[in-house]
Amino acid sequence: MATSATSDQLLVVIDPVARRTDGESVRIAKDVLSAGATTKVCMPEGPDEFARVLARRGARRPVVVGDDRALLRAVSLLHRQRELAGCALSFVPVGGALSVARSLGVPTGAVAAARTVLDGVERRLDLLVDDSDGVVLGALRIPAVAPQPPEMEAEAAGRPWLRTCQTLVRTLVPARPTREPAPPAPGPSRLRVEVDGVTLVDLGQPVEAVSVTPGAAGLAEVEVQPVSVGAEASLLRASGRTVTVTGADFRYRADAGVAGPVRRRTWTVWEGALGLTLPGR
Structure with a gap:
Protein backbone atom coordinates (compact mmCIF):
# COMPACT_ATOMS: atom_id res chain seq x y z
CA MET A 1 0.00 0.00 0.00
CA ALA A 2 1.38 3.42 -0.95
CA THR A 3 0.28 6.98 -0.22
CA SER A 4 1.76 10.28 -1.30
CA ALA A 5 4.38 11.66 1.08
CA THR A 6 3.87 15.22 2.26
CA SER A 7 6.91 17.52 2.23
CA ASP A 8 5.60 20.67 3.96
CA GLN A 9 7.39 20.37 7.32
CA LEU A 10 10.50 18.23 7.72
CA LEU A 11 12.58 17.47 10.79
CA VAL A 12 16.00 16.56 9.41
CA VAL A 13 17.96 14.56 12.00
CA ILE A 14 21.62 14.16 11.00
CA ASP A 15 23.47 11.33 12.70
CA PRO A 16 26.93 12.33 14.02
CA VAL A 17 28.60 9.39 12.25
CA ALA A 18 27.31 10.67 8.90
CA ARG A 19 28.71 14.11 9.60
CA ARG A 20 32.14 12.66 10.34
CA THR A 21 32.33 10.14 7.51
CA ASP A 22 30.79 12.04 4.58
CA GLY A 23 30.15 15.69 5.30
CA GLU A 24 29.79 16.52 1.61
CA SER A 25 26.86 14.12 1.11
CA VAL A 26 25.24 15.54 4.26
CA ARG A 27 25.59 19.08 2.87
CA ILE A 28 24.11 18.06 -0.49
CA THR A 39 13.07 22.13 7.19
CA LYS A 40 14.30 22.14 10.75
CA VAL A 41 17.79 20.63 10.93
CA CYS A 42 19.00 18.94 14.14
CA ARG A 60 7.06 17.49 11.32
CA ARG A 61 7.90 14.44 9.23
CA PRO A 62 11.21 12.99 10.45
CA VAL A 63 14.03 12.55 7.94
CA VAL A 64 17.00 10.55 9.21
CA VAL A 65 20.36 11.20 7.54
CA GLY A 66 22.85 8.46 8.37
CA ASP A 67 23.73 4.80 7.89
CA ASP A 68 21.76 1.62 8.60
CA ARG A 69 22.36 1.95 12.35
CA ALA A 70 20.81 5.41 12.42
CA LEU A 71 17.73 4.15 10.58
CA LEU A 72 17.40 1.17 12.92
CA ARG A 73 17.78 3.47 15.95
CA ALA A 74 14.94 5.70 14.73
CA VAL A 75 12.64 2.78 13.91
CA SER A 76 13.37 1.12 17.26
CA LEU A 77 12.62 4.32 19.18
CA LEU A 78 9.34 4.89 17.36
CA HIS A 79 8.39 1.24 17.83
CA ARG A 80 9.04 1.30 21.59
CA GLN A 81 6.93 4.44 21.85
CA ARG A 82 4.24 2.71 19.75
CA GLU A 83 4.28 5.64 17.32
CA LEU A 84 5.27 3.86 14.10
CA ALA A 85 1.68 3.50 12.93
CA GLY A 86 1.15 7.28 12.79
CA CYS A 87 4.60 8.29 11.56
CA ALA A 88 5.87 8.32 7.98
CA LEU A 89 9.65 8.05 8.21
CA SER A 90 12.08 9.21 5.53
CA PHE A 91 15.72 8.24 5.18
CA VAL A 92 18.78 9.62 3.38
CA PRO A 93 21.53 6.97 3.50
CA VAL A 94 24.99 8.40 4.24
CA GLY A 95 27.89 6.29 5.47
CA GLY A 96 29.54 2.93 4.90
CA ALA A 97 26.91 0.46 6.16
CA LEU A 98 23.98 0.81 3.78
CA SER A 99 22.98 -2.77 2.94
CA VAL A 100 19.67 -2.50 4.81
CA PRO A 107 18.24 5.19 -3.14
CA THR A 108 21.78 5.39 -1.78
CA GLY A 109 22.86 8.57 -3.59
CA ALA A 110 22.41 11.78 -1.58
CA VAL A 111 20.57 13.66 -4.35
CA ALA A 112 18.29 10.77 -5.36
CA ALA A 113 17.48 9.95 -1.73
CA ALA A 114 16.70 13.57 -0.85
CA ARG A 115 14.45 13.91 -3.90
CA THR A 116 12.67 10.73 -2.85
CA VAL A 117 11.97 12.35 0.52
CA VAL A 135 13.18 -4.77 15.70
CA VAL A 136 14.59 -6.32 12.50
CA LEU A 137 14.20 -4.34 9.27
CA GLY A 138 15.87 -6.69 6.80
CA ALA A 139 17.32 -10.16 7.04
CA LEU A 140 17.91 -12.15 10.21
CA ARG A 141 20.60 -14.83 10.06
CA ILE A 142 21.89 -17.38 12.52
CA PRO A 143 25.33 -18.51 11.34
CA ALA A 144 27.16 -21.66 12.32
CA VAL A 145 28.89 -21.56 15.71
CA ALA A 146 32.67 -21.27 16.02
CA PRO A 147 34.40 -24.14 17.88
CA GLN A 148 35.79 -23.35 21.32
CA PRO A 149 39.55 -23.57 21.84
CA PRO A 150 40.69 -26.51 24.01
CA GLU A 151 41.17 -24.44 27.16
CA MET A 152 37.61 -23.12 26.95
CA GLU A 153 36.28 -26.63 26.37
CA ALA A 154 38.17 -27.73 29.49
CA GLU A 155 36.50 -24.99 31.53
CA ALA A 156 33.12 -25.96 30.16
CA ALA A 157 33.81 -29.54 31.23
CA GLY A 158 34.51 -28.43 34.79
CA ARG A 159 38.33 -28.41 34.61
CA PRO A 160 39.39 -24.73 34.87
CA TRP A 161 42.69 -25.90 36.46
CA LEU A 162 43.82 -27.15 33.03
CA ARG A 163 43.74 -23.65 31.60
CA THR A 164 45.75 -22.37 34.58
CA CYS A 165 48.43 -25.05 34.01
CA GLN A 166 48.57 -24.27 30.28
CA THR A 167 49.07 -20.59 31.03
CA LEU A 168 51.84 -21.35 33.55
CA VAL A 169 53.68 -23.58 31.06
CA ARG A 170 53.56 -20.84 28.43
CA THR A 171 55.19 -18.38 30.86
CA LEU A 172 58.03 -20.80 31.79
CA VAL A 173 58.89 -22.20 28.36
CA PRO A 174 60.51 -19.72 25.92
CA ALA A 175 58.28 -19.00 23.02
CA ARG A 176 59.47 -20.20 19.63
CA PRO A 177 58.54 -18.26 16.50
CA THR A 178 55.73 -20.12 14.85
CA ARG A 179 53.26 -19.34 12.14
CA GLU A 180 49.95 -18.10 13.55
CA PRO A 181 47.43 -20.94 13.14
CA ALA A 182 44.37 -20.34 11.05
CA PRO A 183 41.17 -19.85 13.07
CA PRO A 184 39.05 -22.99 13.27
CA ALA A 185 36.23 -23.28 10.79
CA PRO A 186 32.73 -22.76 12.20
CA GLY A 187 30.95 -25.94 13.19
CA PRO A 188 27.29 -26.83 12.77
CA SER A 189 24.60 -25.55 15.12
CA ARG A 190 21.92 -27.64 16.78
CA LEU A 191 18.75 -25.61 16.82
CA ARG A 192 15.03 -26.19 16.99
CA VAL A 193 13.25 -23.96 14.49
CA GLU A 194 9.47 -23.67 14.78
CA VAL A 195 7.24 -21.77 12.35
CA ASP A 196 3.75 -21.01 13.66
CA GLY A 197 4.28 -23.75 16.25
CA VAL A 198 5.27 -26.42 13.71
CA THR A 199 8.83 -27.78 13.98
CA LEU A 200 10.80 -27.26 10.77
CA VAL A 201 14.04 -28.71 12.14
CA ASP A 202 14.82 -30.19 15.57
CA LEU A 203 17.89 -30.36 17.81
CA GLY A 204 18.90 -33.76 16.47
CA GLN A 205 19.58 -32.34 12.98
CA PRO A 206 22.71 -30.12 12.82
CA VAL A 207 22.32 -27.08 10.57
CA GLU A 208 24.73 -24.79 8.74
CA ALA A 209 22.61 -21.65 8.88
CA VAL A 210 19.12 -20.23 9.39
CA SER A 211 17.68 -17.11 7.73
CA VAL A 212 14.42 -15.27 8.37
CA THR A 213 13.19 -12.36 6.23
CA GLN A 225 20.36 -25.19 5.55
CA PRO A 226 20.96 -28.65 7.06
CA VAL A 227 24.48 -30.05 7.29
CA SER A 228 25.42 -31.96 4.14
CA VAL A 229 26.28 -35.63 4.61
CA GLY A 230 27.62 -37.03 1.35
CA ALA A 231 25.21 -35.40 -1.12
CA GLU A 232 24.30 -31.75 -0.71
CA ALA A 233 21.37 -31.28 1.66
CA SER A 234 18.29 -29.47 0.39
CA LEU A 235 17.10 -26.23 1.94
CA LEU A 236 14.14 -26.48 4.28
CA ARG A 237 11.64 -23.68 3.71
CA ALA A 238 8.51 -22.46 5.45
CA SER A 239 6.38 -19.32 5.82
CA GLY A 240 4.57 -18.09 8.90
CA ARG A 241 3.79 -15.24 11.24
CA THR A 242 5.91 -16.40 14.17
CA VAL A 243 9.35 -18.02 14.19
CA THR A 244 10.86 -19.51 17.36
CA VAL A 258 25.05 -9.20 16.17
CA ALA A 259 22.82 -10.08 19.13
CA GLY A 260 22.93 -12.78 21.77
CA PRO A 261 23.85 -15.21 23.06
CA VAL A 262 20.33 -16.42 23.81
CA ARG A 263 18.80 -19.84 24.33
CA ARG A 264 15.38 -19.03 22.89
CA ARG A 265 14.00 -16.21 20.79
CA THR A 266 10.68 -15.69 19.04
CA TRP A 267 10.16 -13.26 16.17
CA THR A 268 6.70 -12.10 15.07
CA VAL A 269 5.81 -10.33 11.83
CA TRP A 270 4.16 -6.96 12.33
CA GLU A 271 2.38 -6.40 9.05
CA GLY A 272 2.69 -2.89 7.59
CA ALA A 273 4.25 -1.58 10.80
CA LEU A 274 6.77 0.76 9.16
CA GLY A 275 5.80 3.64 6.88
CA LEU A 276 8.89 4.51 4.80
CA THR A 277 9.15 7.03 1.97
CA LEU A 278 10.31 5.24 -1.19
CA PRO A 279 10.46 6.14 -4.89
CA GLY A 280 7.09 6.11 -6.64
CA ARG A 281 6.54 3.33 -9.17
Missing part, protein backbone atom coordinates in the same frame (compact mmCIF):
# COMPACT_ATOMS: atom_id res chain seq x y z
CA ALA A 29 21.14 16.36 1.18
CA LYS A 30 20.48 19.43 3.35
CA ASP A 31 20.56 21.72 0.32
CA VAL A 32 18.14 19.58 -1.72
CA LEU A 33 15.71 19.18 1.19
CA SER A 34 15.82 22.89 2.13
CA ALA A 35 15.14 23.87 -1.47
CA GLY A 36 12.00 21.73 -1.63
CA ALA A 37 10.44 22.02 1.82
CA THR A 38 10.44 23.86 5.12
CA MET A 43 22.45 17.52 14.77
CA PRO A 44 22.29 15.35 17.91
CA GLU A 45 25.63 14.38 19.41
CA GLY A 46 24.62 10.99 20.83
CA PRO A 47 21.82 8.40 21.18
CA ASP A 48 20.09 10.19 24.07
CA GLU A 49 19.91 13.50 22.23
CA PHE A 50 18.85 11.63 19.07
CA ALA A 51 15.91 10.16 21.03
CA ARG A 52 14.90 13.54 22.50
CA VAL A 53 14.92 15.22 19.11
CA LEU A 54 12.78 12.50 17.58
CA ALA A 55 10.31 12.60 20.49
CA ARG A 56 9.83 16.37 20.07
CA ARG A 57 9.19 16.29 16.32
CA GLY A 58 5.59 17.47 16.66
CA ALA A 59 3.81 17.51 13.30
CA ALA A 101 18.80 0.73 2.98
CA ARG A 102 19.42 -0.99 -0.36
CA SER A 103 17.33 -4.01 0.60
CA LEU A 104 14.41 -1.74 1.50
CA GLY A 105 14.60 0.10 -1.83
CA VAL A 106 15.93 3.45 -0.59
CA LEU A 118 10.31 15.23 -1.31
CA ASP A 119 8.56 13.41 -4.17
CA GLY A 120 8.28 9.78 -3.10
CA VAL A 121 5.40 7.81 -1.64
CA GLU A 122 4.89 6.25 1.77
CA ARG A 123 4.90 2.47 1.63
CA ARG A 124 3.96 0.25 4.53
CA LEU A 125 6.60 -2.42 5.20
CA ASP A 126 6.52 -5.46 7.46
CA LEU A 127 8.86 -5.73 10.45
CA LEU A 128 10.14 -8.62 12.52
CA VAL A 129 9.75 -7.91 16.25
CA ASP A 130 11.26 -10.26 18.82
CA ASP A 131 10.08 -11.16 22.30
CA SER A 132 12.42 -8.58 23.86
CA ASP A 133 10.85 -5.83 21.67
CA GLY A 134 13.84 -5.74 19.31
CA PRO A 214 9.89 -10.45 6.07
CA GLY A 215 8.00 -11.84 3.09
CA ALA A 216 4.61 -10.88 1.70
CA ALA A 217 1.14 -10.55 3.25
CA GLY A 218 2.41 -10.47 6.82
CA LEU A 219 4.46 -13.67 6.61
CA ALA A 220 8.12 -14.37 7.31
CA GLU A 221 10.13 -16.52 4.92
CA VAL A 222 12.30 -19.06 6.77
CA GLU A 223 15.17 -21.04 5.25
CA VAL A 224 17.22 -23.68 7.07
CA VAL A 245 14.47 -20.68 17.55
CA THR A 246 15.76 -22.68 20.52
CA GLY A 247 19.35 -23.79 21.06
CA ALA A 248 22.43 -23.61 23.27
CA ASP A 249 23.57 -19.97 23.54
CA PHE A 250 23.27 -19.00 19.88
CA ARG A 251 23.99 -15.59 18.37
CA TYR A 252 22.25 -14.03 15.40
CA ARG A 253 22.91 -11.28 12.87
CA ALA A 254 20.12 -8.75 12.51
CA ASP A 255 20.50 -5.74 10.22
CA ALA A 256 23.62 -3.85 11.31
CA GLY A 257 24.68 -5.90 14.34
Whole structure:
Protein backbone atom coordinates (compact mmCIF):
# COMPACT_ATOMS: atom_id res chain seq x y z
CA MET A 1 0.00 0.00 0.00
CA ALA A 2 1.38 3.42 -0.95
CA THR A 3 0.28 6.98 -0.22
CA SER A 4 1.76 10.28 -1.30
CA ALA A 5 4.38 11.66 1.08
CA THR A 6 3.87 15.22 2.26
CA SER A 7 6.91 17.52 2.23
CA ASP A 8 5.60 20.67 3.96
CA GLN A 9 7.39 20.37 7.32
CA LEU A 10 10.50 18.23 7.72
CA LEU A 11 12.58 17.47 10.79
CA VAL A 12 16.00 16.56 9.41
CA VAL A 13 17.96 14.56 12.00
CA ILE A 14 21.62 14.16 11.00
CA ASP A 15 23.47 11.33 12.70
CA PRO A 16 26.93 12.33 14.02
CA VAL A 17 28.60 9.39 12.25
CA ALA A 18 27.31 10.67 8.90
CA ARG A 19 28.71 14.11 9.60
CA ARG A 20 32.14 12.66 10.34
CA THR A 21 32.33 10.14 7.51
CA ASP A 22 30.79 12.04 4.58
CA GLY A 23 30.15 15.69 5.30
CA GLU A 24 29.79 16.52 1.61
CA SER A 25 26.86 14.12 1.11
CA VAL A 26 25.24 15.54 4.26
CA ARG A 27 25.59 19.08 2.87
CA ILE A 28 24.11 18.06 -0.49
CA ALA A 29 21.14 16.36 1.18
CA LYS A 30 20.48 19.43 3.35
CA ASP A 31 20.56 21.72 0.32
CA VAL A 32 18.14 19.58 -1.72
CA LEU A 33 15.71 19.18 1.19
CA SER A 34 15.82 22.89 2.13
CA ALA A 35 15.14 23.87 -1.47
CA GLY A 36 12.00 21.73 -1.63
CA ALA A 37 10.44 22.02 1.82
CA THR A 38 10.44 23.86 5.12
CA THR A 39 13.07 22.13 7.19
CA LYS A 40 14.30 22.14 10.75
CA VAL A 41 17.79 20.63 10.93
CA CYS A 42 19.00 18.94 14.14
CA MET A 43 22.45 17.52 14.77
CA PRO A 44 22.29 15.35 17.91
CA GLU A 45 25.63 14.38 19.41
CA GLY A 46 24.62 10.99 20.83
CA PRO A 47 21.82 8.40 21.18
CA ASP A 48 20.09 10.19 24.07
CA GLU A 49 19.91 13.50 22.23
CA PHE A 50 18.85 11.63 19.07
CA ALA A 51 15.91 10.16 21.03
CA ARG A 52 14.90 13.54 22.50
CA VAL A 53 14.92 15.22 19.11
CA LEU A 54 12.78 12.50 17.58
CA ALA A 55 10.31 12.60 20.49
CA ARG A 56 9.83 16.37 20.07
CA ARG A 57 9.19 16.29 16.32
CA GLY A 58 5.59 17.47 16.66
CA ALA A 59 3.81 17.51 13.30
CA ARG A 60 7.06 17.49 11.32
CA ARG A 61 7.90 14.44 9.23
CA PRO A 62 11.21 12.99 10.45
CA VAL A 63 14.03 12.55 7.94
CA VAL A 64 17.00 10.55 9.21
CA VAL A 65 20.36 11.20 7.54
CA GLY A 66 22.85 8.46 8.37
CA ASP A 67 23.73 4.80 7.89
CA ASP A 68 21.76 1.62 8.60
CA ARG A 69 22.36 1.95 12.35
CA ALA A 70 20.81 5.41 12.42
CA LEU A 71 17.73 4.15 10.58
CA LEU A 72 17.40 1.17 12.92
CA ARG A 73 17.78 3.47 15.95
CA ALA A 74 14.94 5.70 14.73
CA VAL A 75 12.64 2.78 13.91
CA SER A 76 13.37 1.12 17.26
CA LEU A 77 12.62 4.32 19.18
CA LEU A 78 9.34 4.89 17.36
CA HIS A 79 8.39 1.24 17.83
CA ARG A 80 9.04 1.30 21.59
CA GLN A 81 6.93 4.44 21.85
CA ARG A 82 4.24 2.71 19.75
CA GLU A 83 4.28 5.64 17.32
CA LEU A 84 5.27 3.86 14.10
CA ALA A 85 1.68 3.50 12.93
CA GLY A 86 1.15 7.28 12.79
CA CYS A 87 4.60 8.29 11.56
CA ALA A 88 5.87 8.32 7.98
CA LEU A 89 9.65 8.05 8.21
CA SER A 90 12.08 9.21 5.53
CA PHE A 91 15.72 8.24 5.18
CA VAL A 92 18.78 9.62 3.38
CA PRO A 93 21.53 6.97 3.50
CA VAL A 94 24.99 8.40 4.24
CA GLY A 95 27.89 6.29 5.47
CA GLY A 96 29.54 2.93 4.90
CA ALA A 97 26.91 0.46 6.16
CA LEU A 98 23.98 0.81 3.78
CA SER A 99 22.98 -2.77 2.94
CA VAL A 100 19.67 -2.50 4.81
CA ALA A 101 18.80 0.73 2.98
CA ARG A 102 19.42 -0.99 -0.36
CA SER A 103 17.33 -4.01 0.60
CA LEU A 104 14.41 -1.74 1.50
CA GLY A 105 14.60 0.10 -1.83
CA VAL A 106 15.93 3.45 -0.59
CA PRO A 107 18.24 5.19 -3.14
CA THR A 108 21.78 5.39 -1.78
CA GLY A 109 22.86 8.57 -3.59
CA ALA A 110 22.41 11.78 -1.58
CA VAL A 111 20.57 13.66 -4.35
CA ALA A 112 18.29 10.77 -5.36
CA ALA A 113 17.48 9.95 -1.73
CA ALA A 114 16.70 13.57 -0.85
CA ARG A 115 14.45 13.91 -3.90
CA THR A 116 12.67 10.73 -2.85
CA VAL A 117 11.97 12.35 0.52
CA LEU A 118 10.31 15.23 -1.31
CA ASP A 119 8.56 13.41 -4.17
CA GLY A 120 8.28 9.78 -3.10
CA VAL A 121 5.40 7.81 -1.64
CA GLU A 122 4.89 6.25 1.77
CA ARG A 123 4.90 2.47 1.63
CA ARG A 124 3.96 0.25 4.53
CA LEU A 125 6.60 -2.42 5.20
CA ASP A 126 6.52 -5.46 7.46
CA LEU A 127 8.86 -5.73 10.45
CA LEU A 128 10.14 -8.62 12.52
CA VAL A 129 9.75 -7.91 16.25
CA ASP A 130 11.26 -10.26 18.82
CA ASP A 131 10.08 -11.16 22.30
CA SER A 132 12.42 -8.58 23.86
CA ASP A 133 10.85 -5.83 21.67
CA GLY A 134 13.84 -5.74 19.31
CA VAL A 135 13.18 -4.77 15.70
CA VAL A 136 14.59 -6.32 12.50
CA LEU A 137 14.20 -4.34 9.27
CA GLY A 138 15.87 -6.69 6.80
CA ALA A 139 17.32 -10.16 7.04
CA LEU A 140 17.91 -12.15 10.21
CA ARG A 141 20.60 -14.83 10.06
CA ILE A 142 21.89 -17.38 12.52
CA PRO A 143 25.33 -18.51 11.34
CA ALA A 144 27.16 -21.66 12.32
CA VAL A 145 28.89 -21.56 15.71
CA ALA A 146 32.67 -21.27 16.02
CA PRO A 147 34.40 -24.14 17.88
CA GLN A 148 35.79 -23.35 21.32
CA PRO A 149 39.55 -23.57 21.84
CA PRO A 150 40.69 -26.51 24.01
CA GLU A 151 41.17 -24.44 27.16
CA MET A 152 37.61 -23.12 26.95
CA GLU A 153 36.28 -26.63 26.37
CA ALA A 154 38.17 -27.73 29.49
CA GLU A 155 36.50 -24.99 31.53
CA ALA A 156 33.12 -25.96 30.16
CA ALA A 157 33.81 -29.54 31.23
CA GLY A 158 34.51 -28.43 34.79
CA ARG A 159 38.33 -28.41 34.61
CA PRO A 160 39.39 -24.73 34.87
CA TRP A 161 42.69 -25.90 36.46
CA LEU A 162 43.82 -27.15 33.03
CA ARG A 163 43.74 -23.65 31.60
CA THR A 164 45.75 -22.37 34.58
CA CYS A 165 48.43 -25.05 34.01
CA GLN A 166 48.57 -24.27 30.28
CA THR A 167 49.07 -20.59 31.03
CA LEU A 168 51.84 -21.35 33.55
CA VAL A 169 53.68 -23.58 31.06
CA ARG A 170 53.56 -20.84 28.43
CA THR A 171 55.19 -18.38 30.86
CA LEU A 172 58.03 -20.80 31.79
CA VAL A 173 58.89 -22.20 28.36
CA PRO A 174 60.51 -19.72 25.92
CA ALA A 175 58.28 -19.00 23.02
CA ARG A 176 59.47 -20.20 19.63
CA PRO A 177 58.54 -18.26 16.50
CA THR A 178 55.73 -20.12 14.85
CA ARG A 179 53.26 -19.34 12.14
CA GLU A 180 49.95 -18.10 13.55
CA PRO A 181 47.43 -20.94 13.14
CA ALA A 182 44.37 -20.34 11.05
CA PRO A 183 41.17 -19.85 13.07
CA PRO A 184 39.05 -22.99 13.27
CA ALA A 185 36.23 -23.28 10.79
CA PRO A 186 32.73 -22.76 12.20
CA GLY A 187 30.95 -25.94 13.19
CA PRO A 188 27.29 -26.83 12.77
CA SER A 189 24.60 -25.55 15.12
CA ARG A 190 21.92 -27.64 16.78
CA LEU A 191 18.75 -25.61 16.82
CA ARG A 192 15.03 -26.19 16.99
CA VAL A 193 13.25 -23.96 14.49
CA GLU A 194 9.47 -23.67 14.78
CA VAL A 195 7.24 -21.77 12.35
CA ASP A 196 3.75 -21.01 13.66
CA GLY A 197 4.28 -23.75 16.25
CA VAL A 198 5.27 -26.42 13.71
CA THR A 199 8.83 -27.78 13.98
CA LEU A 200 10.80 -27.26 10.77
CA VAL A 201 14.04 -28.71 12.14
CA ASP A 202 14.82 -30.19 15.57
CA LEU A 203 17.89 -30.36 17.81
CA GLY A 204 18.90 -33.76 16.47
CA GLN A 205 19.58 -32.34 12.98
CA PRO A 206 22.71 -30.12 12.82
CA VAL A 207 22.32 -27.08 10.57
CA GLU A 208 24.73 -24.79 8.74
CA ALA A 209 22.61 -21.65 8.88
CA VAL A 210 19.12 -20.23 9.39
CA SER A 211 17.68 -17.11 7.73
CA VAL A 212 14.42 -15.27 8.37
CA THR A 213 13.19 -12.36 6.23
CA PRO A 214 9.89 -10.45 6.07
CA GLY A 215 8.00 -11.84 3.09
CA ALA A 216 4.61 -10.88 1.70
CA ALA A 217 1.14 -10.55 3.25
CA GLY A 218 2.41 -10.47 6.82
CA LEU A 219 4.46 -13.67 6.61
CA ALA A 220 8.12 -14.37 7.31
CA GLU A 221 10.13 -16.52 4.92
CA VAL A 222 12.30 -19.06 6.77
CA GLU A 223 15.17 -21.04 5.25
CA VAL A 224 17.22 -23.68 7.07
CA GLN A 225 20.36 -25.19 5.55
CA PRO A 226 20.96 -28.65 7.06
CA VAL A 227 24.48 -30.05 7.29
CA SER A 228 25.42 -31.96 4.14
CA VAL A 229 26.28 -35.63 4.61
CA GLY A 230 27.62 -37.03 1.35
CA ALA A 231 25.21 -35.40 -1.12
CA GLU A 232 24.30 -31.75 -0.71
CA ALA A 233 21.37 -31.28 1.66
CA SER A 234 18.29 -29.47 0.39
CA LEU A 235 17.10 -26.23 1.94
CA LEU A 236 14.14 -26.48 4.28
CA ARG A 237 11.64 -23.68 3.71
CA ALA A 238 8.51 -22.46 5.45
CA SER A 239 6.38 -19.32 5.82
CA GLY A 240 4.57 -18.09 8.90
CA ARG A 241 3.79 -15.24 11.24
CA THR A 242 5.91 -16.40 14.17
CA VAL A 243 9.35 -18.02 14.19
CA THR A 244 10.86 -19.51 17.36
CA VAL A 245 14.47 -20.68 17.55
CA THR A 246 15.76 -22.68 20.52
CA GLY A 247 19.35 -23.79 21.06
CA ALA A 248 22.43 -23.61 23.27
CA ASP A 249 23.57 -19.97 23.54
CA PHE A 250 23.27 -19.00 19.88
CA ARG A 251 23.99 -15.59 18.37
CA TYR A 252 22.25 -14.03 15.40
CA ARG A 253 22.91 -11.28 12.87
CA ALA A 254 20.12 -8.75 12.51
CA ASP A 255 20.50 -5.74 10.22
CA ALA A 256 23.62 -3.85 11.31
CA GLY A 257 24.68 -5.90 14.34
CA VAL A 258 25.05 -9.20 16.17
CA ALA A 259 22.82 -10.08 19.13
CA GLY A 260 22.93 -12.78 21.77
CA PRO A 261 23.85 -15.21 23.06
CA VAL A 262 20.33 -16.42 23.81
CA ARG A 263 18.80 -19.84 24.33
CA ARG A 264 15.38 -19.03 22.89
CA ARG A 265 14.00 -16.21 20.79
CA THR A 266 10.68 -15.69 19.04
CA TRP A 267 10.16 -13.26 16.17
CA THR A 268 6.70 -12.10 15.07
CA VAL A 269 5.81 -10.33 11.83
CA TRP A 270 4.16 -6.96 12.33
CA GLU A 271 2.38 -6.40 9.05
CA GLY A 272 2.69 -2.89 7.59
CA ALA A 273 4.25 -1.58 10.80
CA LEU A 274 6.77 0.76 9.16
CA GLY A 275 5.80 3.64 6.88
CA LEU A 276 8.89 4.51 4.80
CA THR A 277 9.15 7.03 1.97
CA LEU A 278 10.31 5.24 -1.19
CA PRO A 279 10.46 6.14 -4.89
CA GLY A 280 7.09 6.11 -6.64
CA ARG A 281 6.54 3.33 -9.17
